[in-house]
Structure formats: structure tokens, C-alpha cells
Amino acid sequence: MRSIYIPMVLVILLMVCAGSGNAQTITINNDLSFGNVFPGIPKVVSKATAGSAAEFHVSGTAGNEVTIDFTLPTYMNLSGANMQMIFHTTDCAVDSSASPDQSNPGADNLNPWHTITYRLGSTGLTIWLGGTVVPKLIQTNGSYAASIVLTVAYTGS
Amino acid sequence: MERKQVNGLSGKLAVAALLTLFVLPMSSAFGQDVATGQAIANVLAALSITATTDLDFGNVYQGVAVTAAKDNSTVGTTAGVFTITGEAAAEISVYMVLPAYLATVSGDDRMTVSFNTTDAAYDNTGNVDPAAFGGGVANVDPNNWTTAPTDVGAGGTSAIFLGGRVTPSVNQAAGPYSGDITVTVAYTGT
Numbered sequence: 001m002r003s004i005y006i007p008m009v010l011v012i013l014l015m016v017c018a019g020s021g022n023a024q025t026i027t028i029n030n031d032l033s034f035g036n037v038f039p040g041i042p043k044v045v046s047k048a049t050a051g052s053a054a055e056f057h058v059s060g061t062a063g064n065e066v067t068i069d070f071t072l073p074t075y076m077n078l079s080g081a082n083m084q085m086i087f088h089t090t091d092c093a094v095d096s097s098a099s100p101d102q103s104n105p106g107a108d109n110l111n112p113w114h115t116i117t118y119r120l121g122s123t124g125l126t127i128w129l130g131g132t133v134v135p136k137l138i139q140t141n142g143s144y145a146a147s148i149v150l151t152v153a154y155t156g157s
Numbered sequence: 158m159e160r161k162q163v164n165g166l167s168g169k170l171a172v173a174a175l176l177t178l179f180v181l182p183m184s185s186a187f188g189q190d191v192a193t194g195q196a197i198a199n200v201l202a203a204l205s206i207t208a209t210t211d212l213d214f215g216n217v218y219q220g221v222a223v224t225a226a227k228d229n230s231t232v233g234t235t236a237g238v239f240t241i242t243g244e245a246a247a248e249i250s251v252y253m254v255l256p257a258y259l260a261t262v263s264g265d266d267r268m269t270v271s272f273n274t275t276d277a278a279y280d281n282t283g284n285v286d287p288a289a290f291g292g293g294v295a296n297v298d299p300n301n302w303t304t305a306p307t308d309v310g311a312g313g314t315s316a317i318f319l320g321g322r323v324t325p326s327v328n329q330a331a332g333p334y335s336g337d338i339t340v341t342v343a344y345t346g347t
Binding site: 025031035037041058137141142145150 | 194200201244
């Protein structure tokens with residue numbers, strides 16, 4: 001009877017521990033904002049431009065490694081009208097230092113189309129994303145929007 | 158014998174404790190979070206230009222040059238009018254391709270047409286009547302718009318007025334003549 005008691009305790013411990021971990025949390029500090037866009041003139045927002053580049057903050061267990069995955073839009077939408085978006089392979093940057101520096105991040109020119117692996121710092125991790133819109137000459141005027149989905153997960157190391 | 162069993166249980170508990178210590182730090186590896194941010198942009202009004210009124214020299218006598226004023230002040234002629242609409246106050250660039258001559262429909266004869274350095278006006282007040290210039294740039298060289306600051310105007314509508322001159326020869330063939338005037342406008346992005 002005792003021989004099965006201890007494995008049962010271990011299983012319970014595993015279950016409890018799995019549910020009570022210090023899970024990471026993503027905070028959206030800033031949307032990717034292109035401001036006013038002239039028809040026919042592409043506009044670029046640099047990942048280093050504070051207030052315009054998208055900014056996410058990830059909090060969690062310091063020192064743990066996480067994967068960062070974006071689901072990126074290819075166009076913005078306004079009531080059925082589309083406007084092309086481009087994310088280049090260097091449009092992402094991350095910084096896990098205590099004082100994240102958008103103009104000089106810890107890791108720059110990352111590819112947002114691929115999984116990015118990085119380790120959380122003492123205050124977490126800050127992620128920046130830039131992009132480009134390419135309006136047509138006869139692009140319908142108005143406010144366009146698109147969703148950027150960010151998924152962060154611990155790797156276990 | 159009983160003591161040996163107690164020691165075995167203690168050993169198992171020790172293993173459990175060690176496993177727990179091992180598992181606890183790993184517990185956070187099971188977490189995941191998803192956030193959905195937004196990309197946002199405000200697209201401004203599209204730019205368009207329309208040839209509202211043709212530059213019309215009216216009836217022309219052989220050997221007698223005729224000037225069409227950009228303000229319609231020459232009787233019997235009509236200034237060319239191009240209407241521009243777009244984002245209010247946005248700066249634009251203008252490029253004109255002007256003909257060197259007018260030609261008959263068949264192309265059998267040509268008549269010289271010319272444009273001097275003040276033959277165009279740019280009205281950014283929303284007025285589209287050449288005879289009622291409202292403001293903007295009164296004298297523009299239609300062959301070189303780069304010297305003139307141009308914008309759509311506060312109301313989102315502006316107009317180009319164009320005059321010119323034809324010089325028929327003394328033996329100019331009778332009949333209608335025409336030539337294309339092409340105007341291209343584009344936002345500068347400011």
C-alpha cells in the first residue's frame with residue numbers, strides 16, 4: 001500500500017506545481033501606428049520609433065527562456081478596402097535589460113516571421129515591431145486597422 | 158525488520174522531496190500567453206485631377222497670332238482649367254507636358270503653340286473660375302512647376318488656369334486644330 005502512496009503524492013505534486021507556476025503575461029504598451037498616410041506613398045514605421053512602433057512587454061520568471069511568435073497581417077482593412085502591409089525580416093527587436101532601450105536594444109534586426117527565442121530578464125522582456133504600409137494611388141481614405149497576434153511561451157530551459 | 162521499513166519509507170519521501178524541488182522550478186515552463194495588438198493607419202484623401210475646361214483659342218485668322226489669357230480676359234478665347242481635389246492643405250507636385258504645336262485631325266498641317274513663363278496660375282482657394290482668381294500663385298511657369306509651391310488648398314480643392322498662344326502661318330490650312338496638354342499631380346508626402 002505504501003509503495004503506491006508515494007507515486008500518487010508525486011503525481012499530485014506535479015499537477016499542483018504545473019498549475020501554480022509563475023506564468024508570463026504580455027502587456028501591449030503601444031500599437032503599431034502609421035499615422036496619416038498619403039495615397040500612393042508607402043510609409044515605414046521603424047521599430048526604433050517610440051510611440052509609433054508596436055511595443056509589447058512580457059513579464060514572467062526571470063532567467064527563463066521564451067519563444068516569441070507573431071501572427072502578422074498582410075493587409076489592413078477598412079470596410080472591405082484593403083491596404084497592403086509589409087513586415088521585413090529585420091522589423092523586430094527585443095531587450096531584456098532592466099532599462100530597455102528601443103534605440104539600442106539587446107537584440108536587433110530580428111525576423112518577426114520566424115520564431116524568436118530569448119531569455120527573460122529581471123524585469124521581463126520588451127519587444128518592438130516596425131512595419132510598412134503601401135497605399136494605392138486611389139486608396140480609399142479613412143482609418144485602417146489590422147490585428148497583430150503575439151504568442152509567448154516558455155521553452156522550459 | 159520494522160525499522161528497516163521505516164528507513165525505506167524515509168528514503169522514498171526524500172526522493173519525493175528531491176523530485177518536488179526539481180519539478181517546482183520547471184513548473185513555469187508550462188505557461189503561455191497570447192496578446193492581440195493593432196496596426197492602425199489613417200489614409201488621406203486620394204488625389205485627382207480633372208481637365209474641366211479646354212484651352213480654346215477660338216477662331217484664328219491666318220497670319221494673326223492669338224493669345225488666350227489664363228484669366229479669360231481675351232474675348233473669344235477660353236483658358237484651360239484643371240481641377241484638383243485631395244487632402245486639404247497637402248503639398249503636391251505638378252508636372253505639365255505641353256504641346257509645341259496643334260495639328261489638324263488628319264495631321265496634314267500644324268500650328269505653333271507656345272506658353273510663356275507666366276501663362277499659368279494656381280488657385281488654392283477652391284475657386285475654379287479663371288476670371289475670379291482667389292489666391293495662390295498668380296504667375297506660374299507651366300514649363301517648370303518646380304519653382305512654385307503647390308498644395309491642394311485648405312478646402313481640398315484647387316485649380317490650375319492655363320493660357321497660351323497660337324501663331325498660325327499665312328498659309329495655315331483651315332479647319333480645327335488640337336493638341337494634348339497632360340498634367341500630372343502627385344503628393345509629396347508632406
